[in-house]
Amino acid sequence: MAEVTGAPAEVVPPQHPSLPAWPTEPPSVDQTGTSHLVLALGGGEDAASTARSWLAVAAAQAPTTLGVLDDVDDPEDRATLLGLVDRARTGVRVLVVGGQYDVMQALALLRARGAHESELRAFVTDRRELPVFCGHCQSVTRAVVEPGGEADCRGCGRVLEVHEHAAATLGAFLASDARAGAS
């Protein structure tokens, strides 16, 4: 045991970043599925071409539905997405492609609807935008930021520090007041 001298120093437990590990190539279509749902989120050509190649393989193997959405936060797009999930049957495999913000939010929605990891495959075409979860007002902000950086919360206006921790169930990076403690 170490010798005790004076007041104990503050112990900061080691930090373990948990960042999403996106594949570098689009994952393959899971051929054990009995139907497929391909979701292209965001308009980029990269996303569209990945969706097209998934669609070709998936549709040759089992009934496949394609959903093309611009923005998961748009109420109409969100209703479309929920409708697709409601019509999906167990046995389906879901393939999601798009920017990081939309993919993470869509995966969280699918998990909330009971999806298991083995039923989901995702490919991120662009990591510019992050979903940032504010620990104070619980809103999620679409922000152009790197983990470790700062972003303004769209809910409460606080300046948030974006932690190196992505929460799968929230589909967002955890963040908290960057100015907390400063007076």
Place this chain on the structure above:
Amino acid sequence: MSAVVSSTAPVQRAEAYVGHQHPGYALGRRRLHVVGLERLTDRVLHVELADPSGRPLAAFQPGSHLVVEAGEGRRNAYSLTGDGFNPATYAISVLRLDGGSAWLHRTLEVGGELEVEGPRSMFPAAHDQQHALLVAGGIGVTPVLSHARAAVRAGRSATVLYSYRPGHAAHLDDLHELAGRPGSRVRVVEATDVKQTRVSLTGLLADQPFGTHAYACGPSGLLEAYEEAAELAGWPASRVHLERFVAPELDPGDPFTATVASTGRRVEVPSGTSLLEGLLAAGVPVGYLCKQGVCGECRLPVRAAAALDHRDVVLTAEERQSGAHVMACVSRGRDIELDL
């Protein structure tokens, strides 16, 4: 701990931690009053049990079972048919076979007592269940009824497939009653022969909402058909649950040696004899219940083994892989060193 019923009257075991549970909360061996008996078919007896002093009983997860004394030195597991929420009574339904079940049919009378232990949960509902597909074959309807009742209480939806032989459909009326309640989201599908059952299984597994979990209990043939149909329908194994009342037939296996680590005692286990029987014959105390690899009672820690042949239906694939435990009643191996 041994499953052999002792001659002295059982005493309520001190519960290790009761937390905020009510005073009637108990899971240890104890005697309950038989407060109701009802013959559901010519071979199925429904038994209702209550605390002797009228206290509420410990709540349980749907799909749990009770361990019940079933004659001299014999204890059997029976699924609880209630939803498990704040129960005033425990109810089980016993199909009469030859042994302990026949003893229960012969011996039980209203006003009498029965020694029980548990409830124990080995067949719970998944927390992320969006919908339940419940498959029952014959007396396997008991845990299915529990799950269906729990779904109704929680306002959740369930589809029940009940496969039975005409005239032997215990609890079919209860299932119809659940489905018929106003606002009920329970649907019952019936099948009365093997072909119908297979067709229904295939049809239902192909058309369940996203996020469904399936649960099945029944004879081995039904469970095999169920697992096969679920795989063909693209269901990941994480959604496919089942409970076995009886284990599949096993071959006698090769002889092997087991060593008790603490004493260095070597036990030779011949072909046709189980590790459990070998240990008991050598005077090594091991708890057991079903002797079929289905209840989990005889789980023993393993320090090392040249080989392990897991033949139980209790351990998960990961637990088998790790080789840290063995079910002594059915599993075998080579040069097993037991951490006892």
